[in-house]
Amino acid sequence: MLRGFLLIFLLASIVIVAMAGFRGEHSPRTPWEIFPDMVRQQKVRAQSPIDFFGDGRGPRVPIANTVPIGYEMPKPQLKAPAGVPPPANAPPPDSATNRIGFSVGTDYYNTGKIANNWGTGIPVPVTEQLMQRGQQRFNINCSVCHGLTAAGNGVAKLYGLNTVATLQDERIRKMADGEIFNTITNGKNTMMSYGGNVPVADRWAIIAYLRALQRSQNAAAADIPPEELVKLEKAEAKPPEAKPAPSPEAPKK
Numbered sequence: 001m002l003r004g005f006l007l008i009f010l011l012a013s014i015v016i017v018a019m020a021g022f023r024g025e026h027s028p029r030t031p032w033e034i035f036p037d038m039v040r041q042q043k044v045r046a047q048s049p050i051d052f053f054g055d056g057r058g059p060r061v062p063i064a065n066t067v068p069i070g071y072e073m074p075k076p077q078l079k080a081p082a083g084v085p086p087p088a089n090a091p092p093p094d095s096a097t098n099r100i101g102f103s104v105g106t107d108y109y110n111t112g113k114i115a116n117n118w119g120t121g122i123p124v125p126v127t128e129q130l131m132q133r134g135q136q137r138f139n140i141n142c143s144v145c146h147g148l149t150a151a152g153n154g155v156a157k158l159y160g161l162n163t164v165a166t167l168q169d170e171r172i173r174k175m176a177d178g179e180i181f182n183t184i185t186n187g188k189n190t191m192m193s194y195g196g197n198v199p200v201a202d203r204w205a206i207i208a209y210l211r212a213l214q215r216s217q218n219a220a221a222a223d224i225p226p227e228e229l230v231k232l233e234k235a236e237a238k239p240p241e242a243k244p245a246p247s248p249e250a251p252k253k
Contacts, residue, residue, distance in 0.1 A: 102199055110200055112178030112185070119178040122208050124201070134209030137202045141194060142210075150213045163190045173214050180207050 018032075044050055050058040108114050109123045124130065139148065145164045147153040152166030165172070172180075184203045187193035198206070221229065 102195065108178065109204075112176075112181030114178070118176035118182070120176045122177065122204055124204055126208050130205050131209055131212065133202065134205035134207070137198065138206050138209050138213075141198055142206065145191075149217060150210060151217070161190070167210060168214060168217050173218065177207050177211075180210070 044052075044058040046059065048058045049056045053060070104110060108119045112118060138150075142150075143154055145152075145154040145156045145161065146167055147157075150167035152164045152168075154164060157164045181203055183191065184198060184206065185193065185195040194203075215223065224232065
């Protein structure tokens with residue numbers, strides 16, 4: 001009985017080893033595998049030839065007249081009229097080509113840091129176009145978790161993501177712009193990194209729009225222009241209009 005068991009066990013072991021791909025000799029052919037090795041996959045490997053394309057190259061040349069996702073073509077720079085100096089906060093002439101795409105440098109614009117400290121301030125001119133772009137990018141990338149008013153009440157929280165922080169918190173409102181830029185770039189806690197999804201210029205646009213959101217939800221009377229404040233005070237002081245008394249109904253017969 002024991003001898004038969006050992007014989008069956010030995011034959012089963014030989015079959016298993018053979019099926020696992022151990023032939024016992026070198027061969028250029030791919031061995032049989034019960035669980036295929038992940039090294040051999042139907043995919044294009046970097047810098048490797050492939051028979052699928054006619055030229056035999058795995059890496060492909062970008063399609064002509066296309067732009068990678070996340071990049072935008074540089075916009076033409078308007079030159080100031082002769083005799084009119086450019087504004088103090090105008091970007092340098094070569095910034096149109098240097099500031100396209102994702103982080104490529106170690107300066108404040110690309111890292112949010114000045115030396116070893118977080119910097120504060122938007123390093124690009126804050127214009128109406130920048131704010132509109134920031135609103136669009138915020139609504140697309142941020143509002144799903146943080147909500148349209150940055151109060152931390154996005155749709156993701158309704159489905160159980162309870163670790164979403166409100167960006168209206170005093171700590172976030174006092175946080176340096178550079179640290180917020182770094183959080184967008186590299187992520188923090190349960191927030192994923194958006195450095196590979198959101199270009200540098202859009203990150204600063206988002207921060208500029210976020211600062212406007214924070215101010216709108218924590219505004220004080222001092223933030224209102226004087227002429228608008230006078231209008232509000234007059235509207236509050238105006239007594240409500242008296243409603244005419246309803247006419248008595250005729251008795252029913």
